[in-house]
Amino acid sequence: MLKVTDLTKRFGGFTAVNRVSFSLEKGEILGLIGPNGSGKSTTFNMIAGMLRPTSGSIEFDGREIGGLPPIEICHRGIGRTFQIPRPFRNLTILENVVTAAFFGQSGHVSRSKAHAQAEEALALVGLPTDPRAEVASLGAAGLKKLELARAIATQPRLLLADESLGGLDETEMNQAADMLDHIRREKDITIIWVEHIMGVLMRVVDRAIVLDHGEKIFEGLPREVAKDPKVIEIYLGTEKISFDEAPAT
Amino acid sequence: MDKRIPAVIGIAALAAVPQLGLGNYHLHLLITVLIWGFVYTSWSVMGRFGMVSLGHGAFLGVGAYVVTMLWNSYGLTPWLGIPAAVAMSMVMALLVGYPCFRFRIVGHYFALVTLALGEVVRLTIVGLRDQTGGSLGMTVTAVPDGTSLLALQFGERTVFFYVALLVWLFGLWVWRVVDRSMLRYALEASSEDEDAAASVGVNVTRAKLAITMLSAAMTTLGGALYAQYQMYINPETVSGIGISLQIVFAVIAGGLFTQLGPTVGAMFTLLLAETLRVSFGHDIHGLDGTVYGLLLVLFIIYMPKGITGSLAALLTRGRAEPGAPAAGLAPSR
Numbered sequence: 149m150l151k152v153t154d155l156t157k158r159f160g161g162f163t164a165v166n167r168v169s170f171s172l173e174k175g176e177i178l179g180l181i182g183p184n185g186s187g188k189s190t191t192f193n194m195i196a197g198m199l200r201p202t203s204g205s206i207e208f209d210g211r212e213i214g215g216l217p218p219i220e221i222c223h224r225g226i227g228r229t230f231q232i233p234r235p236f237r238n239l240t241i242l243e244n245v246v247t248a249a250f251f252g253q254s255g256h257v258s259r260s261k262a263h264a265q266a267e268e269a270l271a272l273v274g275l276p277t278d279p280r281a282e283v284a285s286l287g288a289a290g291l292k293k294l295e296l297a298r299a300i301a302t303q304p305r306l307l308l309a310d311e312s313l314g315g316l317d318e319t320e321m322n323q324a325a326d327m328l329d330h331i332r333r334e335k336d337i338t339i340i341w342v343e344h345i346m347g348v349l350m351r352v353v354d355r356a357i358v359l360d361h362g363e364k365i366f367e368g369l370p371r372e373v374a375k376d377p378k379v380i381e382i383y384l385g386t387e388k389i390s391f392d393e394a395p396a397t
Numbered sequence: 398m399d400k401r402i403p404a405v406i407g408i409a410a411l412a413a414v415p416q417l418g419l420g421n422y423h424l425h426l427l428i429t430v431l432i433w434g435f436v437y438t439s440w441s442v443m444g445r446f447g448m449v450s451l452g453h454g455a456f457l458g459v460g461a462y463v464v465t466m467l468w469n470s471y472g473l474t475p476w477l478g479i480p481a482a483v484a485m486s487m488v489m490a491l492l493v494g495y496p497c498f499r500f501r502i503v504g505h506y507f508a509l510v511t512l513a514l515g516e517v518v519r520l521t522i523v524g525l526r527d528q529t530g531g532s533l534g535m536t537v538t539a540v541p542d543g544t545s546l547l548a549l550q551f552g553e554r555t556v557f558f559y560v561a562l563l564v565w566l567f568g569l570w571v572w573r574v575v576d577r578s579m580l581r582y583a584l585e586a587s588s589e590d591e592d593a594a595a596s597v598g599v600n601v602t603r604a605k606l607a608i609t610m611l612s613a614a615m616t617t618l619g620g621a622l623y624a625q626y627q628m629y630i631n632p633e634t635v636s637g638i639g640i641s642l643q644i645v646f647a648v649i650a651g652g653l654f655t656q657l658g659p660t661v662g663a664m665f666t667l668l669l670a671e672t673l674r675v676s677f678g679h680d681i682h683g684l685d686g687t688v689y690g691l692l693l694v695l696f697i698i699y700m701p702k703g704i705t706g707s708l709a710a711l712l713t714r715g716r717a718e719p720g721a722p723a724a725g726l727a728p729s730r
Contacts, residue, residue, distance in 0.1 A: 222598040234593040236586045247582040248597035259579060302597055
Protein backbone atom coordinates (compact mmCIF):
# COMPACT_ATOMS: atom_id res chain seq x y z
CA MET A 149 0.00 0.00 0.00
CA LEU A 150 2.82 2.37 0.88
CA LYS A 151 6.23 2.01 -0.66
CA VAL A 152 9.07 4.30 0.39
CA THR A 153 12.22 4.06 -1.71
CA ASP A 154 15.57 5.70 -1.00
CA LEU A 155 13.88 8.57 0.76
CA THR A 156 16.37 11.32 1.53
CA LYS A 157 16.07 14.75 3.11
CA ARG A 158 18.93 17.19 3.43
CA PHE A 159 18.76 20.51 5.23
CA GLY A 160 21.69 22.37 3.76
CA GLY A 161 24.71 20.17 4.47
CA PHE A 162 22.92 18.10 7.10
CA THR A 163 21.35 14.86 6.02
CA ALA A 164 18.37 14.22 8.25
CA VAL A 165 17.12 11.14 6.43
CA ASN A 166 19.45 9.08 4.26
CA ARG A 167 18.15 6.61 1.67
CA VAL A 168 15.47 5.08 3.85
CA SER A 169 13.33 2.40 2.23
CA PHE A 170 10.45 0.40 3.59
CA SER A 171 7.04 -0.77 2.55
CA LEU A 172 3.78 -1.38 4.25
CA GLU A 173 1.02 -3.90 3.67
CA LYS A 174 -2.65 -3.18 4.04
CA GLY A 175 -3.92 -3.65 7.58
CA GLU A 176 -0.48 -3.58 9.13
CA ILE A 177 0.71 -1.49 12.05
CA LEU A 178 4.28 -0.41 11.53
CA GLY A 179 6.25 1.08 14.39
CA LEU A 180 8.75 3.70 13.29
CA ILE A 181 11.06 4.26 16.20
CA GLY A 182 14.32 5.91 17.00
CA PRO A 183 15.84 8.30 19.49
CA ASN A 184 15.46 12.07 19.23
CA GLY A 185 17.09 13.38 16.08
CA SER A 186 17.02 10.01 14.34
CA GLY A 187 15.02 11.34 11.39
CA LYS A 188 11.71 9.66 12.15
CA SER A 189 9.81 12.92 12.39
CA THR A 190 11.39 14.11 9.14
CA THR A 191 10.33 10.86 7.48
CA PHE A 192 6.86 11.27 8.95
CA ASN A 193 6.59 14.85 7.72
CA MET A 194 7.69 13.90 4.21
CA ILE A 195 4.92 11.31 3.97
CA ALA A 196 2.42 13.77 5.46
CA GLY A 197 3.36 16.42 2.91
CA MET A 198 4.82 18.91 5.37
CA LEU A 199 8.32 18.49 3.92
CA ARG A 200 9.40 17.95 0.34
CA PRO A 201 11.84 15.04 -0.08
CA THR A 202 15.29 15.92 -1.44
CA SER A 203 15.25 12.64 -3.36
CA GLY A 204 13.63 9.26 -3.34
CA SER A 205 10.04 8.32 -3.80
CA ILE A 206 6.92 7.73 -1.73
CA GLU A 207 4.29 5.66 -3.49
CA PHE A 208 0.81 5.32 -2.07
CA ASP A 209 -1.47 2.82 -3.79
CA GLY A 210 0.90 2.81 -6.73
CA ARG A 211 0.95 6.58 -7.16
CA GLU A 212 3.79 8.94 -6.31
CA ILE A 213 2.83 11.30 -3.48
CA GLY A 214 6.23 12.74 -2.52
CA GLY A 215 6.11 16.54 -2.49
CA LEU A 216 2.33 16.86 -2.57
CA PRO A 217 0.87 19.45 -0.16
CA PRO A 218 -0.74 18.23 3.10
CA ILE A 219 -4.29 18.90 1.90
CA GLU A 220 -3.73 16.69 -1.15
CA ILE A 221 -2.19 13.97 1.03
CA CYS A 222 -5.30 14.08 3.18
CA HIS A 223 -7.61 13.84 0.19
CA ARG A 224 -5.66 10.86 -1.15
CA GLY A 225 -6.54 8.98 2.04
CA ILE A 226 -3.73 9.54 4.52
CA GLY A 227 -4.68 10.92 7.93
CA ARG A 228 -2.25 12.24 10.50
CA THR A 229 -2.07 13.30 14.11
CA PHE A 230 0.23 15.93 15.56
CA GLN A 231 2.79 15.14 18.22
CA ILE A 232 1.66 18.12 20.28
CA PRO A 233 -2.12 18.21 19.89
CA ARG A 234 -3.31 21.05 17.69
CA PRO A 235 -7.09 21.19 18.20
CA PHE A 236 -9.27 24.00 16.84
CA ARG A 237 -10.03 25.56 20.20
CA ASN A 238 -12.62 27.95 18.79
CA LEU A 239 -14.79 25.01 17.73
CA THR A 240 -16.46 22.43 19.95
CA ILE A 241 -15.10 18.89 20.13
CA LEU A 242 -17.77 17.63 17.78
CA GLU A 243 -17.27 20.53 15.35
CA ASN A 244 -13.54 19.77 15.27
CA VAL A 245 -14.24 16.28 14.07
CA VAL A 246 -17.12 17.24 11.75
CA THR A 247 -14.72 19.67 10.03
CA ALA A 248 -12.29 16.81 9.46
CA ALA A 249 -14.99 14.45 8.19
CA PHE A 250 -16.47 17.01 5.81
CA PHE A 251 -13.32 18.56 4.34
CA GLY A 252 -11.17 15.46 4.67
CA GLN A 253 -13.28 13.86 1.98
CA SER A 254 -13.03 17.06 -0.10
CA GLY A 255 -16.64 17.98 0.65
CA HIS A 256 -17.92 14.97 -1.25
CA VAL A 257 -20.06 13.87 1.66
CA SER A 258 -23.21 15.52 2.87
CA ARG A 259 -23.13 17.47 6.06
CA SER A 260 -25.31 14.96 7.88
CA LYS A 261 -23.06 12.11 6.74
CA ALA A 262 -20.01 14.02 7.99
CA HIS A 263 -21.82 14.53 11.26
CA ALA A 264 -22.53 10.83 11.61
CA GLN A 265 -18.95 9.93 10.75
CA ALA A 266 -17.68 12.43 13.31
CA GLU A 267 -19.83 10.91 16.03
CA GLU A 268 -18.59 7.49 15.06
CA ALA A 269 -14.97 8.61 15.26
CA LEU A 270 -15.53 10.21 18.65
CA ALA A 271 -17.20 7.08 19.96
CA LEU A 272 -14.32 4.98 18.65
CA VAL A 273 -11.75 6.92 20.70
CA GLY A 274 -14.09 7.31 23.67
CA LEU A 275 -14.78 11.03 23.60
CA PRO A 276 -18.18 12.61 24.27
CA THR A 277 -20.37 13.24 21.23
CA ASP A 278 -22.26 15.95 23.10
CA PRO A 279 -22.39 18.88 20.65
CA ARG A 280 -21.74 21.36 23.43
CA ALA A 281 -18.57 19.73 24.82
CA GLU A 282 -15.69 22.18 24.57
CA VAL A 283 -12.07 21.44 23.75
CA ALA A 284 -11.12 23.30 26.93
CA SER A 285 -12.63 20.46 28.96
CA LEU A 286 -10.04 17.96 27.70
CA GLY A 287 -6.81 16.99 29.44
CA ALA A 288 -3.62 15.72 27.82
CA ALA A 289 -5.00 12.26 27.11
CA GLY A 290 -8.28 13.72 25.84
CA LEU A 291 -6.47 16.00 23.40
CA LYS A 292 -4.52 13.03 22.06
CA LYS A 293 -7.80 11.23 21.53
CA LEU A 294 -9.22 14.24 19.74
CA GLU A 295 -6.20 14.21 17.41
CA LEU A 296 -6.94 10.58 16.62
CA ALA A 297 -10.67 11.15 16.18
CA ARG A 298 -10.02 14.03 13.81
CA ALA A 299 -7.62 11.99 11.73
CA ILE A 300 -9.95 8.97 11.62
CA ALA A 301 -12.90 11.15 10.63
CA THR A 302 -11.17 12.01 7.35
CA GLN A 303 -11.74 8.31 6.51
CA PRO A 304 -8.10 7.54 5.79
CA ARG A 305 -6.79 4.23 4.53
CA LEU A 306 -3.45 5.01 6.10
CA LEU A 307 -3.07 6.70 9.48
CA LEU A 308 0.14 8.40 10.52
CA ALA A 309 0.26 8.61 14.31
CA ASP A 310 2.95 10.94 15.64
CA GLU A 311 4.13 10.22 19.17
CA SER A 312 0.70 9.37 20.44
CA LEU A 313 2.13 8.44 23.82
CA GLY A 314 4.06 11.61 24.62
CA GLY A 315 2.94 13.20 27.86
CA LEU A 316 0.80 10.27 28.96
CA ASP A 317 1.17 8.16 32.10
CA GLU A 318 1.58 4.42 31.90
CA THR A 319 -2.11 3.53 32.13
CA GLU A 320 -2.93 6.08 29.47
CA MET A 321 -0.12 4.77 27.28
CA ASN A 322 -1.52 1.27 27.44
CA GLN A 323 -4.98 2.56 26.63
CA ALA A 324 -3.63 4.53 23.69
CA ALA A 325 -1.85 1.48 22.32
CA ASP A 326 -4.96 -0.64 22.67
CA MET A 327 -6.94 2.07 20.98
CA LEU A 328 -4.69 2.15 17.92
CA ASP A 329 -4.96 -1.61 17.71
CA HIS A 330 -8.72 -1.35 18.05
CA ILE A 331 -8.93 1.32 15.34
CA ARG A 332 -6.89 -0.81 12.98
CA ARG A 333 -9.23 -3.76 13.40
CA GLU A 334 -12.47 -1.80 13.57
CA LYS A 335 -11.89 0.56 10.66
CA ASP A 336 -9.48 -1.56 8.63
CA ILE A 337 -6.93 1.26 8.66
CA THR A 338 -3.24 0.72 8.08
CA ILE A 339 -1.09 2.57 10.61
CA ILE A 340 2.39 3.97 10.82
CA TRP A 341 3.12 4.72 14.42
CA VAL A 342 6.07 6.97 15.11
CA GLU A 343 7.40 6.91 18.66
CA HIS A 344 10.69 7.46 20.39
CA ILE A 345 9.89 5.11 23.24
CA MET A 346 9.64 1.43 22.57
CA GLY A 347 7.88 -0.23 25.48
CA VAL A 348 4.14 -0.17 24.98
CA LEU A 349 4.38 0.14 21.24
CA MET A 350 5.99 -3.28 20.82
CA ARG A 351 2.91 -5.00 22.17
CA VAL A 352 0.78 -3.78 19.31
CA VAL A 353 2.88 -3.31 16.19
CA ASP A 354 3.31 -6.04 13.58
CA ARG A 355 6.69 -4.83 12.49
CA ALA A 356 9.18 -2.24 13.62
CA ILE A 357 11.70 -0.05 11.87
CA VAL A 358 14.42 1.64 13.86
CA LEU A 359 16.11 4.78 12.57
CA ASP A 360 19.29 6.31 13.87
CA HIS A 361 21.08 9.35 12.48
CA GLY A 362 18.80 9.28 9.46
CA GLU A 363 19.52 5.68 8.50
CA LYS A 364 17.46 2.57 8.86
CA ILE A 365 19.38 0.29 11.22
CA PHE A 366 16.76 -2.34 11.87
CA GLU A 367 13.62 -3.76 10.38
CA GLY A 368 11.84 -6.79 11.76
CA LEU A 369 9.45 -8.26 14.26
CA PRO A 370 8.91 -6.46 17.55
CA ARG A 371 10.32 -9.30 19.64
CA GLU A 372 13.55 -9.14 17.68
CA VAL A 373 14.04 -5.43 18.21
CA ALA A 374 15.15 -5.63 21.79
CA LYS A 375 17.68 -8.32 20.94
CA ASP A 376 19.30 -6.45 18.10
CA PRO A 377 22.79 -5.32 19.10
CA LYS A 378 22.64 -2.07 17.12
CA VAL A 379 19.31 -1.11 18.65
CA ILE A 380 20.56 -1.98 22.12
CA GLU A 381 23.55 0.21 21.51
CA ILE A 382 21.61 3.29 20.53
CA TYR A 383 18.99 2.88 23.19
CA LEU A 384 21.10 1.63 26.06
CA GLY A 385 24.65 2.43 25.11
CA THR A 386 24.12 6.14 24.90
CA GLU A 387 22.55 8.74 27.10
CA LYS A 388 19.55 9.10 24.85
CA ILE A 389 17.30 6.90 26.95
CA SER A 390 14.15 8.79 27.48
CA PHE A 391 12.75 9.13 30.96
CA ASP A 392 9.29 8.08 29.96
CA GLU A 393 10.48 4.85 28.45
CA ALA A 394 8.28 2.11 29.76
CA PRO A 395 10.13 -0.56 31.72
CA ALA A 396 8.06 -3.33 30.11
CA THR A 397 10.74 -4.43 27.63
CA MET B 398 -42.24 28.86 20.63
CA ASP B 399 -41.00 29.50 17.16
CA LYS B 400 -37.67 31.26 17.39
CA ARG B 401 -38.50 33.34 14.35
CA ILE B 402 -41.37 35.18 16.03
CA PRO B 403 -39.24 37.86 17.74
CA ALA B 404 -37.40 38.50 14.48
CA VAL B 405 -40.64 38.87 12.55
CA ILE B 406 -42.05 41.24 15.17
CA GLY B 407 -38.82 43.24 15.10
CA ILE B 408 -38.84 43.57 11.32
CA ALA B 409 -42.53 44.52 11.31
CA ALA B 410 -41.89 47.16 13.95
CA LEU B 411 -38.99 48.56 11.96
CA ALA B 412 -41.06 48.61 8.78
CA ALA B 413 -43.75 50.57 10.60
CA VAL B 414 -41.34 53.22 11.87
CA PRO B 415 -41.72 55.70 8.97
CA GLN B 416 -45.49 55.71 9.60
CA LEU B 417 -44.88 57.21 13.05
CA GLY B 418 -44.37 60.60 11.52
CA LEU B 419 -40.74 61.00 12.46
CA GLY B 420 -39.05 64.15 11.38
CA ASN B 421 -36.55 64.13 8.57
CA TYR B 422 -33.63 64.24 10.97
CA HIS B 423 -34.60 61.09 12.83
CA LEU B 424 -35.45 59.27 9.66
CA HIS B 425 -32.05 60.29 8.35
CA LEU B 426 -30.38 58.85 11.44
CA LEU B 427 -32.27 55.58 10.98
CA ILE B 428 -31.31 55.27 7.32
CA THR B 429 -27.71 56.04 8.22
CA VAL B 430 -27.72 53.31 10.86
CA LEU B 431 -29.16 50.82 8.36
CA ILE B 432 -26.62 51.64 5.65
CA TRP B 433 -23.65 51.55 8.01
CA GLY B 434 -25.07 48.58 9.86
CA PHE B 435 -24.99 46.77 6.54
CA VAL B 436 -21.43 47.89 5.77
CA TYR B 437 -20.23 46.88 9.24
CA THR B 438 -21.97 43.52 8.94
CA SER B 439 -20.18 43.07 5.62
CA TRP B 440 -16.85 43.65 7.31
CA SER B 441 -17.66 41.37 10.21
CA VAL B 442 -18.43 38.32 8.05
CA MET B 443 -14.67 38.07 7.52
CA GLY B 444 -13.45 40.03 10.52
CA ARG B 445 -14.93 37.51 12.93
CA PHE B 446 -12.49 34.89 11.65
CA GLY B 447 -9.47 36.88 12.73
CA MET B 448 -9.03 38.36 9.26
CA VAL B 449 -8.81 41.97 10.32
CA SER B 450 -9.00 44.18 7.28
CA LEU B 451 -8.00 47.79 7.83
CA GLY B 452 -8.75 48.59 4.21
CA HIS B 453 -12.41 48.00 3.61
CA GLY B 454 -12.66 51.64 2.60
CA ALA B 455 -11.22 50.43 -0.69
CA PHE B 456 -14.34 48.42 -1.48
CA LEU B 457 -16.62 51.11 -0.14
CA GLY B 458 -14.85 53.62 -2.40
CA VAL B 459 -15.15 51.43 -5.47
CA GLY B 460 -18.86 50.98 -4.78
CA ALA B 461 -19.51 54.70 -4.37
CA TYR B 462 -17.27 56.01 -7.13
CA VAL B 463 -17.58 53.43 -9.89
CA VAL B 464 -21.37 53.49 -9.74
CA THR B 465 -21.51 57.29 -9.61
CA MET B 466 -18.96 57.77 -12.39
CA LEU B 467 -20.73 55.33 -14.69
CA TRP B 468 -24.01 57.12 -14.04
CA ASN B 469 -22.68 60.67 -14.35
CA SER B 470 -20.51 60.10 -17.40
CA TYR B 471 -22.36 57.45 -19.36
CA GLY B 472 -25.83 57.52 -17.87
CA LEU B 473 -25.42 53.86 -16.97
CA THR B 474 -28.08 52.85 -14.47
CA PRO B 475 -26.84 51.78 -11.02
CA TRP B 476 -28.67 48.53 -11.63
CA LEU B 477 -25.79 47.72 -13.98
CA GLY B 478 -23.23 49.96 -12.32
CA ILE B 479 -23.50 48.12 -9.00
CA PRO B 480 -22.77 44.67 -10.47
CA ALA B 481 -19.85 46.21 -12.37
CA ALA B 482 -18.45 47.75 -9.18
CA VAL B 483 -19.04 44.54 -7.22
CA ALA B 484 -17.18 42.55 -9.88
CA MET B 485 -14.31 45.02 -9.76
CA SER B 486 -14.08 44.79 -5.98
CA MET B 487 -14.10 41.03 -6.07
CA VAL B 488 -11.25 41.02 -8.56
CA MET B 489 -9.39 43.45 -6.32
CA ALA B 490 -10.02 41.23 -3.30
CA LEU B 491 -8.77 38.24 -5.27
CA LEU B 492 -5.60 40.00 -6.41
CA VAL B 493 -4.72 41.19 -2.92
CA GLY B 494 -6.10 38.19 -1.05
CA TYR B 495 -4.61 35.35 -3.04
CA PRO B 496 -0.93 36.15 -2.39
CA CYS B 497 -1.73 36.97 1.24
CA PHE B 498 -3.47 33.68 1.90
CA ARG B 499 -1.20 31.57 -0.26
CA PHE B 500 1.89 32.82 1.55
CA ARG B 501 0.24 32.96 4.95
CA ILE B 502 0.29 36.66 5.54
CA VAL B 503 -1.87 36.75 8.66
CA GLY B 504 -2.50 38.90 11.71
CA HIS B 505 -0.68 42.23 11.80
CA TYR B 506 0.91 41.73 8.41
CA PHE B 507 -2.44 41.09 6.76
CA ALA B 508 -3.82 44.19 8.46
CA LEU B 509 -0.93 46.25 7.05
CA VAL B 510 -1.46 44.98 3.51
CA THR B 511 -5.14 45.89 3.66
CA LEU B 512 -4.31 49.25 5.22
CA ALA B 513 -2.28 50.01 2.12
CA LEU B 514 -5.12 48.88 -0.15
CA GLY B 515 -7.53 51.39 1.37
CA GLU B 516 -5.04 54.19 0.84
CA VAL B 517 -4.28 53.14 -2.74
CA VAL B 518 -7.93 53.48 -3.63
CA ARG B 519 -8.25 56.84 -1.88
CA LEU B 520 -5.14 58.21 -3.61
CA THR B 521 -6.39 56.89 -6.94
CA ILE B 522 -9.68 58.73 -6.49
CA VAL B 523 -7.85 61.92 -5.52
CA GLY B 524 -5.42 61.47 -8.41
CA LEU B 525 -8.13 61.05 -11.04
CA ARG B 526 -9.12 64.66 -10.40
CA ASP B 527 -10.65 65.28 -13.81
CA GLN B 528 -12.99 62.33 -13.55
CA THR B 529 -13.70 62.24 -9.81
CA GLY B 530 -13.42 65.82 -8.73
CA GLY B 531 -10.46 64.89 -6.53
CA SER B 532 -10.62 65.87 -2.88
CA LEU B 533 -13.62 68.07 -3.51
CA GLY B 534 -15.71 64.98 -4.08
CA MET B 535 -18.47 64.55 -6.59
CA THR B 536 -22.20 64.91 -6.75
CA VAL B 537 -24.42 62.22 -8.15
CA THR B 538 -26.29 63.76 -11.09
CA ALA B 539 -29.88 63.95 -9.92
CA VAL B 540 -32.81 63.02 -12.12
CA PRO B 541 -35.13 65.98 -12.87
CA ASP B 542 -38.05 65.14 -10.60
CA GLY B 543 -35.91 63.58 -7.87
CA THR B 544 -37.25 60.06 -8.10
CA SER B 545 -36.40 57.35 -10.59
CA LEU B 546 -36.25 53.65 -10.03
CA LEU B 547 -33.88 53.32 -12.96
CA ALA B 548 -31.46 55.82 -11.41
CA LEU B 549 -32.03 54.34 -7.95
CA GLN B 550 -32.84 57.82 -6.68
CA PHE B 551 -35.71 58.44 -4.35
CA GLY B 552 -36.67 61.98 -3.50
CA GLU B 553 -38.89 60.57 -0.79
CA ARG B 554 -36.82 59.68 2.26
CA THR B 555 -39.34 57.08 3.36
CA VAL B 556 -38.80 55.08 0.19
CA PHE B 557 -35.09 55.08 0.73
CA PHE B 558 -35.67 53.88 4.26
CA TYR B 559 -37.28 50.72 2.88
CA VAL B 560 -34.49 50.23 0.37
CA ALA B 561 -31.93 50.52 3.16
CA LEU B 562 -33.99 48.22 5.37
CA LEU B 563 -34.05 45.53 2.68
CA VAL B 564 -30.32 45.75 2.06
CA TRP B 565 -29.61 45.64 5.80
CA LEU B 566 -31.82 42.56 6.20
CA PHE B 567 -29.97 41.00 3.28
CA GLY B 568 -26.71 41.60 5.16
CA LEU B 569 -28.04 39.91 8.30
CA TRP B 570 -29.26 37.02 6.19
CA VAL B 571 -25.81 36.54 4.62
CA TRP B 572 -24.23 36.67 8.08
CA ARG B 573 -26.55 33.91 9.21
CA VAL B 574 -26.00 31.77 6.15
CA VAL B 575 -22.24 32.00 6.67
CA ASP B 576 -22.66 31.29 10.37
CA ARG B 577 -24.48 28.05 9.63
CA SER B 578 -22.29 26.95 6.75
CA MET B 579 -19.40 24.53 6.67
CA LEU B 580 -17.37 27.51 5.47
CA ARG B 581 -17.51 28.78 9.04
CA TYR B 582 -15.94 25.55 10.29
CA ALA B 583 -13.21 25.83 7.67
CA LEU B 584 -12.48 29.43 8.59
CA GLU B 585 -12.58 28.88 12.35
CA ALA B 586 -10.16 26.00 11.88
CA SER B 587 -7.93 28.03 9.58
CA SER B 588 -7.83 30.98 11.94
CA GLU B 589 -6.79 28.69 14.79
CA ASP B 590 -4.14 26.57 13.04
CA GLU B 591 -3.53 26.56 9.28
CA ASP B 592 -1.35 23.43 9.33
CA ALA B 593 -3.86 21.43 11.30
CA ALA B 594 -6.68 22.70 9.07
CA ALA B 595 -4.81 21.63 5.93
CA SER B 596 -4.06 18.25 7.49
CA VAL B 597 -7.78 17.49 7.69
CA GLY B 598 -8.34 18.59 4.12
CA VAL B 599 -9.41 22.22 4.55
CA ASN B 600 -8.36 24.36 1.61
CA VAL B 601 -7.32 27.34 3.70
CA THR B 602 -6.53 29.65 0.78
CA ARG B 603 -9.82 28.97 -0.96
CA ALA B 604 -11.90 29.39 2.21
CA LYS B 605 -10.25 32.70 3.03
CA LEU B 606 -10.61 33.96 -0.53
CA ALA B 607 -14.28 33.04 -0.59
CA ILE B 608 -15.11 34.98 2.56
CA THR B 609 -12.93 37.95 1.56
CA MET B 610 -14.59 38.24 -1.83
CA LEU B 611 -18.02 37.94 -0.26
CA SER B 612 -17.20 40.64 2.27
CA ALA B 613 -15.73 42.89 -0.45
CA ALA B 614 -18.81 42.45 -2.65
CA MET B 615 -21.17 43.33 0.20
CA THR B 616 -19.12 46.35 1.23
CA THR B 617 -19.17 47.59 -2.37
CA LEU B 618 -22.95 47.39 -2.40
CA GLY B 619 -22.93 49.38 0.83
CA GLY B 620 -20.72 52.05 -0.76
CA ALA B 621 -23.06 52.35 -3.74
CA LEU B 622 -26.07 52.61 -1.48
CA TYR B 623 -24.37 55.32 0.56
CA ALA B 624 -23.65 57.32 -2.61
CA GLN B 625 -27.23 56.95 -3.84
CA TYR B 626 -28.51 58.17 -0.51
CA GLN B 627 -26.14 61.06 0.17
CA MET B 628 -25.96 62.04 -3.53
CA TYR B 629 -22.52 63.40 -2.69
CA ILE B 630 -19.31 61.47 -2.08
CA ASN B 631 -15.74 62.43 -1.37
CA PRO B 632 -12.58 60.37 -1.05
CA GLU B 633 -12.29 60.82 2.71
CA THR B 634 -15.78 59.64 3.57
CA VAL B 635 -15.79 56.49 1.42
CA SER B 636 -12.15 55.37 1.25
CA GLY B 637 -8.81 55.59 2.94
CA ILE B 638 -7.67 54.92 6.47
CA GLY B 639 -10.23 57.03 8.35
CA ILE B 640 -13.36 55.24 7.24
CA SER B 641 -11.62 51.85 7.25
CA LEU B 642 -10.71 52.26 10.90
CA GLN B 643 -14.18 53.52 11.70
CA ILE B 644 -15.60 50.28 10.34
CA VAL B 645 -13.30 48.24 12.57
CA PHE B 646 -14.04 50.33 15.63
CA ALA B 647 -17.79 50.18 15.17
CA VAL B 648 -17.79 46.40 14.80
CA ILE B 649 -15.54 45.86 17.80
CA ALA B 650 -17.67 48.21 19.88
CA GLY B 651 -20.90 46.59 18.80
CA GLY B 652 -19.71 43.00 18.92
CA LEU B 653 -17.69 41.02 16.45
CA PHE B 654 -19.25 37.64 17.09
CA THR B 655 -22.97 38.34 17.08
CA GLN B 656 -25.34 38.90 14.20
CA LEU B 657 -26.60 42.24 15.44
CA GLY B 658 -23.25 43.37 16.84
CA PRO B 659 -22.20 45.44 13.82
CA THR B 660 -25.61 47.16 13.71
CA VAL B 661 -25.43 48.01 17.40
CA GLY B 662 -21.96 49.34 16.58
CA ALA B 663 -23.47 51.53 13.89
CA MET B 664 -26.04 52.93 16.33
CA PHE B 665 -23.44 53.47 19.00
CA THR B 666 -20.91 55.22 16.76
CA LEU B 667 -23.55 57.37 15.12
CA LEU B 668 -24.97 58.51 18.46
CA LEU B 669 -21.45 59.08 19.74
CA ALA B 670 -20.44 61.07 16.69
CA GLU B 671 -23.64 63.14 16.78
CA THR B 672 -23.28 63.80 20.52
CA LEU B 673 -19.65 64.78 20.14
CA ARG B 674 -20.50 66.98 17.19
CA VAL B 675 -23.32 68.71 19.01
CA SER B 676 -21.45 69.16 22.30
CA PHE B 677 -18.05 70.20 20.99
CA GLY B 678 -19.14 71.43 17.61
CA HIS B 679 -16.18 72.74 15.77
CA ASP B 680 -14.84 74.64 18.77
CA ILE B 681 -12.10 72.18 19.56
CA HIS B 682 -11.05 70.74 16.27
CA GLY B 683 -10.13 67.06 16.43
CA LEU B 684 -11.46 66.42 19.92
CA ASP B 685 -14.24 64.13 18.64
CA GLY B 686 -11.64 62.03 16.83
CA THR B 687 -9.51 61.82 19.96
CA VAL B 688 -12.41 60.66 22.10
CA TYR B 689 -13.23 58.15 19.39
CA GLY B 690 -9.72 56.68 19.45
CA LEU B 691 -9.66 56.59 23.24
CA LEU B 692 -12.93 54.67 23.30
CA LEU B 693 -11.61 52.16 20.79
CA VAL B 694 -8.69 51.38 23.09
CA LEU B 695 -11.02 51.09 26.10
CA PHE B 696 -13.35 48.77 24.23
CA ILE B 697 -10.59 46.44 23.12
CA ILE B 698 -9.25 46.23 26.67
CA TYR B 699 -12.47 46.02 28.69
CA MET B 700 -15.14 44.80 26.30
CA PRO B 701 -13.46 42.59 23.70
CA LYS B 702 -16.81 40.98 22.93
CA GLY B 703 -18.40 44.36 22.29
CA ILE B 704 -21.69 45.72 23.53
CA THR B 705 -23.81 42.80 22.30
CA GLY B 706 -21.31 40.17 23.47
CA SER B 707 -21.09 41.68 26.95
CA LEU B 708 -24.86 42.04 27.20
CA ALA B 709 -25.32 38.42 26.19
CA ALA B 710 -22.79 37.37 28.81
CA LEU B 711 -24.63 39.42 31.44
CA LEU B 712 -27.97 37.90 30.50
CA THR B 713 -26.77 34.31 30.54
CA ARG B 714 -24.76 34.71 33.75
CA GLY B 715 -26.37 32.75 36.55
CA ARG B 716 -28.71 31.02 34.16
CA ALA B 717 -26.11 28.75 32.62
CA GLU B 718 -23.15 27.41 34.51
CA PRO B 719 -20.06 29.39 33.70
CA GLY B 720 -18.61 27.24 30.94
CA ALA B 721 -15.67 28.01 28.76
CA PRO B 722 -15.51 31.71 27.93
CA ALA B 723 -16.65 32.62 24.46
CA ALA B 724 -13.85 33.45 22.11
CA GLY B 725 -12.70 37.01 22.63
CA LEU B 726 -10.57 38.84 20.14
CA ALA B 727 -8.33 35.90 19.35
CA PRO B 728 -4.69 36.90 19.63
CA SER B 729 -3.10 36.46 16.24
CA ARG B 730 -0.06 34.31 16.14
